[in-house]
Structure formats: C-alpha cells, structure tokens
Amino acid sequence: MSKLTVSMKVNGKAVSAEVEPRTLLIHYIRENIGLTGPHIGCDTSHCGACTVDVDGKSVKACTMFAVQAAGAEVLTIEGMAGADGKLHVLQEAFREMHGLQCGYCTPGMIVRAHRLLQENANPTEAEIRLGISGNLCRCTGYQNVVKAIQYAAARINGVEYKEAAE
Amino acid sequence: MNAPTPPSAVERAEKLQGMGCKRKRVEDVRFTQGRGNYVDDLKLPGMLHGDFHRSSRAHARIKTIDTSKAKAVPGVIAVLTAEELKGVNLAWMPTLAGDVQMVLADGKVLFQNQEIAFVVATDRYIAADAADLVEVEYEELPVVVDPFKAMDPDAPILREDIKDKKEGAHGPRSHPNHIFNWQIGDRDLTNAAFVKAEVATKDLLSYQRVHPCPLETCQCVVSFNKITGEITIHGTFQAPHVIRTVVALIAGLPEQKIHVISPDIGGGFGNKVGAYPGYICAAVASIVTGLPVKWVEDRIENLSTTSFARDYHMTTEIAATRDGRVTGLRVHILADHGAFDACADPSKWPAGFSNIVTGSYDFPVAHLSVDGVYTNKAPGGVAYRCSFRVTEVAYAIERAMDIMAQKLGMDPVDFRLKNFIKREQFPYQSALGWEYDSGDYHTAMQKALEATGYRQLREEQKARQEAFKRGETRELMGVGVSFFTEIVGAGPSKNCDILGIAMFDSAEIRIHPTGKALGRMGSKSQGQGHETTWAQIIATEIGIPADDIAIEEGNTDTAPYGLGTYGSRSTPVTGAAIAMASRKIKAKAQMIAAYMLEVHEGDLEWDVDRFRVKGNPEQFKTMSQIAWAAYNKVPPGMEPGLEAVSYYDPPNMTFPFGAYICVMDIDIDTGVHKVRRFYALDDCGTRINPMIIEGQVHGGLTEGYAIAMGQEIAYDADGNVKGASLLDYFLPTAVETPHWETDYTVTPSPHHPIGAKGVGESPNVGSVPCFANAVNDAFKFLGSTHIAMPHDNYRVWQAAENLGLHR
Numbered sequence: 001m002s003k004l005t006v007s008m009k010v011n012g013k014a015v016s017a018e019v020e021p022r023t024l025l026i027h028y029i030r031e032n033i034g035l036t037g038p039h040i041g042c043d044t045s046h047c048g049a050c051t052v053d054v055d056g057k058s059v060k061a062c063t064m065f066a067v068q069a070a071g072a073e074v075l076t077i078e079g080m081a082g083a084d085g086k087l088h089v090l091q092e093a094f095r096e097m098h099g100l101q102c103g104y105c106t107p108g109m110i111v112r113a114h115r116l117l118q119e120n121a122n123p124t125e126a127e128i129r130l131g132i133s134g135n136l137c138r139c140t141g142y143q144n145v146v147k148a149i150q151y152a153a154a155r156i157n158g159v160e161y162k163e164a165a166e
Numbered sequence: 167m168n169a170p171t172p173p174s175a176v177e178r179a180e181k182l183q184g185m186g187c188k189r190k191r192v193e194d195v196r197f198t199q200g201r202g203n204y205v206d207d208l209k210l211p212g213m214l215h216g217d218f219h220r221s222s223r224a225h226a227r228i229k230t231i232d233t234s235k236a237k238a239v240p241g242v243i244a245v246l247t248a249e250e251l252k253g254v255n256l257a258w259m260p261t262l263a264g265d266v267q268m269v270l271a272d273g274k275v276l277f278q279n280q281e282i283a284f285v286v287a288t289d290r291y292i293a294a295d296a297a298d299l300v301e302v303e304y305e306e307l308p309v310v311v312d313p314f315k316a317m318d319p320d321a322p323i324l325r326e327d328i329k330d331k332k333e334g335a336h337g338p339r340s341h342p343n344h345i346f347n348w349q350i351g352d353r354d355l356t357n358a359a360f361v362k363a364e365v366a367t368k369d370l371l372s373y374q375r376v377h378p379c380p381l382e383t384c385q386c387v388v389s390f391n392k393i394t395g396e397i398t399i400h401g402t403f404q405a406p407h408v409i410r411t412v413v414a415l416i417a418g419l420p421e422q423k424i425h426v427i428s429p430d431i432g433g434g435f436g437n438k439v440g441a442y443p444g445y446i447c448a449a450v451a452s453i454v455t456g457l458p459v460k461w462v463e464d465r466i467e468n469l470s471t472t473s474f475a476r477d478y479h480m481t482t483e484i485a486a487t488r489d490g491r492v493t494g495l496r497v498h499i500l501a502d503h504g505a506f507d508a509c510a511d512p513s514k515w516p517a518g519f520s521n522i523v524t525g526s527y528d529f530p531v532a533h534l535s536v537d538g539v540y541t542n543k544a545p546g547g548v549a550y551r552c553s554f555r556v557t558e559v560a561y562a563i564e565r566a567m568d569i570m571a572q573k574l575g576m577d578p579v580d581f582r583l584k585n586f587i588k589r590e591q592f593p594y595q596s597a598l599g600w601e602y603d604s605g606d607y608h609t610a611m612q613k614a615l616e617a618t619g620y621r622q623l624r625e626e627q628k629a630r631q632e633a634f635k636r637g638e639t640r641e642l643m644g645v646g647v648s649f650f651t652e653i654v655g656a657g658p659s660k661n662c663d664i665l666g667i668a669m670f671d672s673a674e675i676r677i678h679p680t681g682k683a684l685g686r687m688g689s690k691s692q693g694q695g696h697e698t699t700w701a702q703i704i705a706t707e708i709g710i711p712a713d714d715i716a717i718e719e720g721n722t723d724t725a726p727y728g729l730g731t732y733g734s735r736s737t738p739v740t741g742a743a744i745a746m747a748s749r750k751i752k753a754k755a756q757m758i759a760a761y762m763l764e765v766h767e768g769d770l771e772w773d774v775d776r777f778r779v780k781g782n783p784e785q786f787k788t789m790s791q792i793a794w795a796a797y798n799k800v801p802p803g804m805e806p807g808l809e810a811v812s813y814y815d816p817p818n819m820t821f822p823f824g825a826y827i828c829v830m831d832i833d834i835d836t837g838v839h840k841v842r843r844f845y846a847l848d849d850c851g852t853r854i855n856p857m858i859i860e861g862q863v864h865g866g867l868t869e870g871y872a873i874a875m876g877q878e879i880a881y882d883a884d885g886n887v888k889g890a891s892l893l894d895y896f897l898p899t900a901v902e903t904p905h906w907e908t909d910y911t912v913t914p915s916p917h918h919p920i921g922a923k924g925v926g927e928s929p930n931v932g933s934v935p936c937f938a939n940a941v942n943d944a945f946k947f948l949g950s951t952h953i954a955m956p957h958d959n960y961r962v963w964q965a966a967e968n969l970g971l972h973r
Contacts, residue, residue, distance in 0.1 A: 102692055
C-alpha cells in the first residue's frame with residue numbers, strides 16, 4: 001500500500017512519519033513515534049487505554065487514523081510532566097491515592113482526567129465517574145481513581161482535599 | 167549545644183516503611199509516566215508479526231486449507247499450519263491438565279475461533295490482511311454446546327484422537343466426551359444423612375462461563391538465535407519459570423538455553439497462567455525464520471480463545487434438622503471444559519480445590535462428585551481471580567445456605583451463625599479433607615452486622631415489602647449476605663504440583679556492602695504491587711529501609727525458580743520464602759555483629775534495625791554496619807558476603823475468610839438494580855500494606871459485581887460465541903461500579919512465618935454470591951427460591967415477569 005507523510009505535534013514536539021493511510025493514530029504514536037505510554041486494550045474503542053488528547057479533546061487513538069490527526073497538537077502521558085521533569089499533579093495524585101494497580105489503563109486514565117479537569121475544574125464525584133466512563137480499569141474498581149482526581153482537582157484549585165465520608 | 171536525641175525505636179521502625187504501613191507503590195513512578203514496560207512495547211530489530219486465521223465453525227472437519235493467496239501478499243514471510251508443525255512435532259501440545267491440545271487445527275476444528283493457520287509478516291497490518299486470505303473448506307459436524315447433553319448415548323464424538331481411550335489423566339472415562347470423574351468424601355455416610363434428614367434442599371446452581379479479561383491481552387515476543395541456539399521469550403506470563411520448563415519439555419530445547427522474561431503485565435486474573443497456541447506458533451516461527459516474532463491477541467481472540475473461567479453446574483443438596491443445624495452436604499458438579507482439558511489446576515486436582523464447598527460451616531459429612539465433559543467451546547478453565555475452582559463452590563454453598571434458610575424460615579445470618587465452625591474448633595478438619603488453619607467467623611460476622619445495621623435493614627425490608635404488596639412501590643429491596651472461606655497458597659508439595667514440579671516458591675536476597683539490598687522472587691506481579699510489599703517484608707525482618715531494597719521478578723535467568731503468581735499464592739508462599747530468606751540473613755548478621763562487638767551472639771538482641779547487647783543498648787551494630795563488615799570483617803571460618811535464598815514448601819494452605827453484606831434496590835418494571843451499600847469485611851491474617859489490601863479488595867469486588875450482574879461468554883446452538891467483544895461482554899465503568907466499604911479483622915495464619923494469608927481473590931470469591939443473594943433475597947418473599955446468574959437487567963426483569971409481577 002502506498003505511504004504518505006503524516007506530521008503532527010506530539011507533546012509539543014514536531015514529528016513526522018511515512019505511514020499507510022489506514023494506519024491508526026495509536027499505532028502511529030506507539031510504533032512510528034515510539035511513545036509506548038498509550039496502550040491498546042480492545043481495538044473497538046471501548047476500553048480507553050489508548051486515550052490521548054488531540055487539539056484539546058480526549059480521543060481514543062485506536063478510533064482515529066493518523067492522517068486525521070495530521071497537523072494536530074497531540075498530548076500523551078509522556079507529555080504530562082513538566083519540561084523540568086516535575087510530575088503533573090494528576091500523576092502524583094494517582095500514586096498518592098493508589099489509583100492504579102497494573103498500570104495498563106493509567107496513561108489513558110490520567111490523560112482523560114487531565115482533559116476532564118480542563119472541562120470542569122471542580123467536578124462532583126458523579127461528574128468524575130461519568131467523565132472517565134470511557135476508560136475501563138480492571139484492577140482498581142475506580143474508587144481510588146475518583147479520589148485521585150478529586151485530590152488533584154483540590155490541589156489545582158488550591159483548596160484542601162477532604163476525603164468523602166465512607 | 168545538646169547532642170541530637172537518637173531516634174526512638176518507633177521512629178526507626180517508621181523509617182523502615184515495613185509491614186503494616188501504607189507504603190506508596192514503587193511501581194507507580196514509572197506507570198504514571200507511561201514508562202511501564204509491557205510486552206507490546208518491545209521492538210526488536212527485524213521483528214516479524216504473527217496473526218491467526220481462525221475457524222468460523224464450532225465443529226467441522228477440515229477438507230482443505232489453501233494458504234497460497236496469503237503467501238502471495240508482499241511482506242508475508244511464512245504461513246504455518248498443522249502440517250508444518252508436524253515437522254517439528256508440535257501440531258499438538260500437552261495441557262496443564264494432562265490432556266493434549268491442538269496448536270493448529272489438525273484435521274478438524276472443535277470450537278469457533280480455533281487457531282488454523284499462523285501468518286508471519288513484516289508488519290502487523292500485513293499479517294492481519296494475509297490471515298484473512300487463508301481459505302479453509304469445512305465439512306460441518308454436529309455441535310455439542312450443552313454440557314448436559316455431552317454424554318448422551320448418541321452425542322457426536324468430539325475428540326476422535328482419544329475416542330477409544332478408556333482411561334484419562336484422572337481415571338476412567340465413561341463416554342468419549344467424558345474427561346474425568348473425581349470424588350471425595352464419604353458417600354455412604356452422606357447418603358445416610360440425607361435419608362435421615364428432617365429438611366433437605368436440592369438445587370441446580372449454575373455458574374456461567376466467563377472470562378478474566380485483563381486490559382492487556384495475552385502476547386509474546388520470541389527471539390531465536392540460530393548461532394547459539396538460545397531462545398528468548400518475552401511474554402505475558404503469570405508463571406514464567408513454568409513456561410520455561412514447558413517449552414523445554416514440549417519443544418525439546420535445553421532449558422539453560424531458554425530465557426523467559428515476563429516484563430510488566432497489564433493484569434492477569436488467571437488468564438495468563440496457561441500456555442497458548444500463539445506462544446508455540448511464535449516460537450516455531452522464530453526458529454524457522456531466525457528472526458524475532460511478536461504475537462499479540464486482539465480482544466475478540468482473547469475473550470473467545472485463550473481460556474475461560476467457571477462453566478460449573480452444581481447440583482447442591484443440604485440436609486438439616488428442623489431447628490436449623492446442617493447435617494450433610496451432597497454436591498454433584500458437571501464441569502464444561504470445552505474442546506480440550508486445559509484447566510489450570512495443580513496436576514492432582516482436576517476439579518481444583520472444589521472440595522472447599524463445605525465453606526464456613528460445620529458439616530459432619532459431605533460428598534462431592536465432579537464430572538468433566540468436552541463440548542465445542544474454547545478450552546481453559548482458569549481461576550479468574552480465585553483459587554482453583556473456589557469461587558464456583560463458594561457461590562454454590564452460599565446460595566444453598568440461603569435457600570435452606572428460606573426453607574427453614576430462618577434469617578440467613580442466623581442460619582449461618584448457628585452452623586459456623588467455631589473459633590475453638592481450629593485447626594478444623596473438614597468433611598472433604600482440608601485442615602482449615604485458623605478462623606474466627608462469629609467475630610467477623612458480628613462486626614459486619616453491627617457495621618451495616620443488619621437487623622434494622624431487615625426491618626426496613628419488611629416495611630417495604632408491605633408497601634410493595636399494597637401497591638405503593640414497584641421497587642424491591644434485597645439484602646445479600648455471604649460468608650466465604652477461601653483456600654489459598656498452593657501449595658504443599660505433598661499434594662500440589664504442576665507437571666510434577668512441587669508448588670513451592672522462592673526468594674533470593676542479597677545485601678550489598680553499603681547496606682542496600684536486592685530481592686529476587688519466583689512470583690510475578692501483574693498489578694499486585696510486589697515491588698512495594700516484598701520490600702516491606704524484608705524491611706521489617708532485617709531492618710533495612712524498604713526504599714533501599716530493589717525487587718526484581720519475572721526474569722528466569724536471574725530469579726530463583728518459582729511457580730508464579732495466581733490463586734492468591736504469592737503472599738502465602740513467596741511471602742513466606744521472603745521471611746525465611748530474611749531470617750537466614752539475620753542469623754548470619756547476628757554472628758557478624760557478635761564478632762564486631764566481641765560478645766557471644768546469645769548476648770545480642772534484635773532492635774528494629776540493629777543488634778544490641780542485652781542490658782547495654784548503647785552497644786549495637788546496625789544492619790548497615792553489619793552489611794559492610796560482611797564484606798571485610800567476618801568471623802574466622804565464616805564465608806564473606808550476606809545473602810540467602812529460600813525455597814518455601816508451605817506446610818498447609820491458608821484460609822482467608824470474610825463477611826460481605828449488600829443492600830440492593832431493584833425496579834421490577836425495568837430490571838434495573840442499584841447497589842445502595844456494599845460492605846466487605848476481609849480477614850487475610852497479618853496485613854502487609856493496608857492501602858494495597860484495600861485496593862485489591864476494591865478490584866475484586868468490582869470483578870465480582872461484573873460476574874454476578876452481567877458477564878457471560880455465551881454460545882448459540884451452533885456453537886457461535888456470542889458477545890466476545892467489549893461491546894457485549896460486561897466490564898463495568900466507573901458509573902455502574904458501586905461504592906465499596908471495606909473493613910477487616912486479623913486472624914493470623916498459625917503456620918505462616920508472618921501470619922499472612924493472601925487477599926487478592928477473596929473479594930471475587932465472596933462478592934459473587936453476595937450480589938446473587940441480594941437479588942434472590944429481593945424476590946424470595948414472593949415465593950422465588952433461585953434465580954440464576956448473571957443478573958443483568960433483562961434477566962432480572964424476566965424473573966419479575968416469571969413471578970407474574972407485571973400483570
């Protein structure tokens with residue numbers, strides 16, 4: 001199959017690769033660009049392990065061709081930490097609140113949570129649960145994922161994190 | 167200026183981050199940054215990609231396989247079929263259960279999506295394209311889907327390869343589709359108990375076929391070096407050493423030239439214990455091509471081929487006195503094993519530890535009989551987040567206890583309290599052969615009742631039932647109770663092995679001169695956080711801060727031989743090995759410290775992170791100082807260095823238990839349920855890291871919720887697998903998943919060096935019957951005795967319909 005050059009900005013860096021038109025964005029990111037943070041869990045856009053941010057929107061990268069993201073600004077888990085290597089508050093929060101176990105859904109979950117907090121800086125628990133419902137986790141039962149996002153939101157908003165009563 | 171006060175023993179202990187503290191996970195540093203190292207992340211020079219052409223039929227003879235179109239696709243390097251594999255004697259492979267399984271279809275197919283041809287290409291897209299171009303001509307054969315019909319006299323014979331074999335791996339076979347019959351307990355005494363029974367119940371309790379469905383599928387990268395004859399296999403293996411030995415045995419390769427590496431694993435839940443055709447095909451392809459070959463399942467392949475769980479149909483009978491004392495238990499299980507018996511059980515246990523079916527109750531007599539049968543479904547039979555077949559029988563006994571309580575007109579809790587094994591009866595010999603190591607069931611149940619306000623819940627339920635009868639509400643309230651006893655930590659060499667290898671586990675600990683340490687274990691974390699908790703055990707045992715201890719698992723070249731992580735065996739077995747290896751180090755350290763302090767070693771006592779002279783605590787040597795001395799100043803005659811290895815053969819299983827209570831509201835017009843409360847009390851003995859325990863419990867409860875309320879790998883009458891994608895197979899999102907309340911009691915295991923029992927699977931074992939009991943409890947005042955799982959909205963609505971509630 002003939003190939004074409006697809007260029008975009010991934011984590012602020014211009015990247016470019018020769019790929020088939022049918023190449024999925026997730027394969028482009030993982031195999032052509034070499035960023036293996038986003039994962040593949042289902043191929044049918046249910047699990048969300050491949051979630052990245054494309055031009056300010058959460059996207060399941062197994063559902064989009066790389067060419068559709070040509071020229072876009074893409075954010076993956078590898079771009080969450082600051083340029084100085086300082087972890088994003090969500091990354092710290094997931095560790096602090098035990099919001100992950102096997103780590104396979106985590107890159108997609110954190111990138112999604114990041115976009116969710118852009119969309120809604122102070123979400124309720126129900127809004128968080130709905131907001132991450134495109135990201136499946138088989139290990140945590142979500143409870144500590146929700147806590148991690150609440151904790152991160154509180155820190156970003158500069159308010160004290162209060163754990164909801166059991 | 168005053169000299170700073172030396173840190174107190176408590177402060178020093180805190181600094182160690184040892185057992186009992188909520189240590190943050192070491193693994194998370196890489197996982198939260200997308201720096202995990204999973205199999206599909208691996209990219210080797212020249213690496214090829216393999217993909218399968220699979221059967222569209224459930225049972226058919228293969229007349230022809232035409233691979234010419236596939237081979238003609240540019241980029242295709244090879245296409246393997248059974249014919250090619252026969253050349254290397256690998257068309258079939260042995261299973262863990264003593265059966266054989268086709269690697270690639272040999273003459274016929276026995277289940278839909280069975281592997282027929284393996285296409286190897288330069289790129290995964292090309293491999294997938296070419297796999298589609300393999301052409302197979304089938305001759306349809308009649309299909310067996312219903313296990314109850316598998317042994318009909320006129321049932322089609324599925325396994326023609328063994329149709330004349332009267333003796334299987336587990337004794338006589340009574341039909342060509344029969345795999346084994348396994349019995350335990352005293353049949354005559356049990357039958358007599360039923361003859362005398364004042365009250366008896368008999369119910370068919372089916373536990374549907376499900377799949378563990380970890381988020382990462384099964385995958386591998388195999389790299390064969392033609393020059394040296396070495397083969398390196400990176401794979402999603404819960405038991406890497408076992409895989410190495412299996413490869414040595416079935417491929418005839420020398421074991422020292424086989425290097426198996428399990429990198430980070432994206433969840434296992436039992437799915438990644440077995441050896442699958444993809445691994446064999448990738449290995450053969452790498453040997454043939456001399457290039458690395460990657461095989462990655464997609465989700466549909468995962469759900470429909472690499473193992474399943476449950477599919478147990480349990481006829482469960484309880485005998486009891488009128489005043490509610492159990493007098494006997496009789497269970498027959500029909501086990502649907504699919505097309506090949508590839509159950510992942512210890513070799514001598516064809517039905518796993520299903521003889522834990524007596525549960526938490528003092529049954530004077532019991533008898534269990536299990537028949538395994540072949541059907542045209544995927545092979546497997548793994549323990550989906552449970553010890554071997556424990557979840558199945560926990561469901562049976564916990565449902566049956568509820569049904570008997572209902573028949574007796576007793577509250578299910580009171581009936582349980584009356585029949586619990588009492589604290590003073592431990593160690594307890596069960597009627598089906600286990601010695602329960604420890605337990606305190608009454609205390610745990612009492613705590614659960616108080617925490618949930620159980621008696622008030624029953625009052626509320628009564629009021630709501632009255633309101634329902636008056637037509638004031640269309641909602642039913644169910645209160646589910648379960649009290650499970652798990653059996654984990656396989657297992658003692660006297661009765662547990664896999665392919666002849668005893669089920670010990672291992673730890674090797676090295677203390678470096680600077681007082682830092684490296685631990686290597688035979689277990690393999692798939693999310694359990696071993697890098698964190700194993701270091702906590704060592705920290706407490708030998709006084710080196712957990713942060714100074716690196717933990718490695720999964721590389722068979724460096725880790726001591728272990729049987730891997732499944733069946734909640736890591737803490738009971740590997741955790742014990744870690745404590746024992748630590749104690750060997752500590753014993754040597756004591757001798758070195760005595761030499762350094764010029765006292766007799768008996769004059770020393772341990773103090774958190776140091777040995778001190780008894781009665782003179784100012785005189786001490788810290789573990790760090792001792793470590794340095796181990797490399798330059800050991801007593802005469804002693805070898806330098808400070809390291810130890812332990813292979814731990816457990817004297818018994820451990821028996822975690824728990825009390826779970828669920829409050830559920832059900833709308834009978836839609837079948838929609840709402841879990842109002844779910845309370846889980848777990849007793850896993852000594853608690854190593856409460857944060858991780860809580861996380862494990864949350865995850866297990868969520869999986870149990872999924873199973874009870876919706877998961878099913880179903881087949882239609884033609885053997886087509888229905889719902890083998892995430893569109894149909896229920897994985898709860900954050901929206902459906904209930905809020906979990908966790909609690910605990912601590913009853914240490916008396917035979918485990920640190921008293922720990924294992925916890926990862928308890929919540930799955932305990933929660934499935936708890937949810938099922940809640941659903942059933944909601945309907946029972948209307949005359950219903952048993953509604954089968956899974957309790958998805960449609961089936962719950964159907965249950966209401968069957969009771970005439972919509973008229």
